Amino acid sequence: MFFELVDATTAPVEGAVNQGLSTETWINLAFTAAALIFAIWSWWSSNRSKTARVAAEKAERNADRRVEAAETSASELRKLVENLKLPPLVATSNKINSGRVIMLQNTTSEPIELLEILNNEQFYQIRVDQDMPFMIHDHAQARIHVYYAGGMVAGQNLHLLIRESGVERRVHVPIPYAS
Structure with missing residues (x-):
């Protein structure tokens, strides 16, 4: 038989059973998955924050318009009361x-x-x-x-x-x- 020298670190050994991924690889995969999950969560949270900020700004504008309308109504009501006031x-x-x-x-x-x-x-x-x-x-x-x-x-x-x-x-x- 003719033997060849094969580097054991790069080539699989014939007849050897695949032992699976190494511990380092599993740790790297776990950290990558966690980073991906946190990236998605961060994007979602940021998007939700922007949506909430836009909604809050819209609510503030609506509240300002309502305050102005209430002040106008109160002013008109005061004028109406003065006009309806009985003479002395x-x-x-x-x-x-x-x-x-x-x-x-x-x-x-x-x-x-x-x-x-x-x-x-x-x-x-x-x-x-x-x-x-x-x-x-x-x-x-x-x-x-x-x-x-x-x-x-x-x-x-x-x-x-x-x-x-x-x-x-x-x-x-x-x-x-x-x-």
Whole structure:
């Protein structure tokens, strides 16, 4: 027989059973698999983080728009409330012989001082049950007798000078057409 010298490290021995992979190879494969798994997990986590950041930015923009809309609505509501606010004095009217009895109702929660009736020359006679100036307490009434000669009182205004919360101002109180 003819023998050849064969390098045992590079060539398999005939008849030898394959022993499997070496321990070093298994360790390298395990670390490679772990690195691959961590790379995939890192990519997935990063992608999820970007998606969450985009969603958070969108939610922030939506919240800012809602805050602006709420502020606008609140401002409009304040204006509406100011427009719907009752005047400080409201009149009711009952017809008597040649005139009307006007009841002035204080609609505020503070007393109002009636200082003067500014347009009394438009009427034949105005008679007030109390001496001027006088207080109309909160949610109370004051009676004014308005007499006229030939003309209508209803549909006109009483022009009053009042003091409310320490501030003098002019108010125009419509005299209603009520019976």
